[in-house]
Amino acid sequence: MIVVTTPTGSTGSQVVQHLLDLGAPVRVVVRDPGRLPAQVRERVDVVPGSHGDAEVVEKAFAGADAVFWVAPPNYRAPSLEAVYSDFARPACEAFAQQGVGRVVGLSALGRGSALAGRAGLVTASLAMDDLIAGTGVAYRSLAAPGFMDNALRQVGSIRDRGVFTSPLSPDRALPTCATRDIAAVAATLLLDGSWDGQDSVPLLGPEDLSGNDMAAIIAEVLGRPVRYEQVTGEEYLAGLVGHGMSEVVARGMLDMFVAKDNGLDEARLDASRSLTPTTFRRWCEDVLAAA
Template sequence: MIVITTPTGRIGSRLLDLLLDRAPARGEELRVVLRDPGKLPEAVRARVDVVTGSHGDPGTLDRALAGADAVFWVAPPDPRAPSLDAMYSGFTRPAATAFTAHGVGHVVGVSALGRGTPVAGRAGHVTASLAMDDLIAGTGVAYRALANPAFMDNLLRQTAALRDRGVFTDTVAADRKAPLAAARDIAGAAARLLLDRSWTGTGEVPVLGPEDLSPNDMAHIMSEVLGRPVRYERQSLDDLRASLTGYGFGAAIVDGYVDMMRAVDEGLNDGVPRTERTASPTTFRQWCEEVLAPAVRA
């Protein structure tokens, strides 16, 4: 039995699709945990065991983890959380207890790059995510943290600006090259780990994409794919803070994003070499052609 948290999320939904294709041939049953089962297509609900509730709730976890062999774990975003520790480790602590109580053998979690870098201890959300990894690893379960850079899919939040003004924004220097991964490749890495549970111990699985790109590189590729000029505008950290505050994010969460983006510009994602094991297949151009362009033109 494989349990999937956040099955309608950016990564979880893609993971669920992959497992629905591959798990039955391996004799694997699937269970999902979510607050609103209505968000799943009816055809999907018919093929999985659904547990309704929050996966941060001990009672829900007892129902979800009964008979579970493996778990895909994500601490969901909470813009109003009182602290980063509450959003990550606080939310995960009941699960850490439940993993042990139910004898779960393997857990795959979504985390971030940065462990071992000079800025890892002051990187906001990343620092809190790495602490969550340590909490899970400390239970004795076999654990793999998917260590991710920025997602290509984050650009989907800027489709209106790309369509109307030919602009996208971020806070990093325009010429800073960094890894970039597609959510579908992160889901693919999770699926492989969940289906082949021959691994033991704890560790990280970086998902780096096939190449490092700067915002200027991304603008050039988007210009070619979209057939119109696209330019990058660098946003200041103060502007980022004001934007997030305007969206109603709590002070602790806003501080966490600002600290994380400052750390990214100081090399947070630069410490892991790209190898055959850490590279993932989807190029930014391919992602733009298959995902971004249809969204912008919709």
């Protein structure tokens, strides 16, 4: 049995589909089972509730060969520890109590960098990795950079104004990958019973791109002018808090971008890129253009 958390999320939903396509037995932990597509719900074992709840994960992880672990977004959290390590503590106890064989977790690129200790969300995510690894369970942390899919959050601005924004310098080239590639890697690891120990798997995407690079590609794919605009840190924070995000989480996001702008992701750029082949152009053609 393979347990998938966040089965309605952008990555978790694709992990579930990969596993079902390959005939694997799947159990999902989901707050609202009604959000599962009907064709998925009828083929999986559903455990309702939050995977941050001790009783829920004790039930969900019983008899599990492997678990796909993701800490869900919590934009109003009082601390970054609450989003990651504190949320994961009940699961860490359940990994040991239920004898879970392997855990594959979605985390962040940055381990090994001198900036990793002051990188906001990335720092907190790496601390969660350490907590999980400390249980002794066989663990693979998927060390992801920025997601191509994050551009979907700005579909309205791209469509209506021809603009997308972030705090990153316009010419700062960074790795980026598609969630569909992350999901494929996760499913492969979840089905592979031959590995043990703890390690991270850098997922870099096939190319490094700047905001200006991405704007040019989007413009070519959509056939309309699109430009990238860098916003100041203050503007970025104000926008997030204005949309209801807690100040501490908003600051964690900004600190992550500042660290990336200063070289956070460079520590593992020597890693193989063969696991994540989807180019940004291909992703734009397949996903962004339709959105």
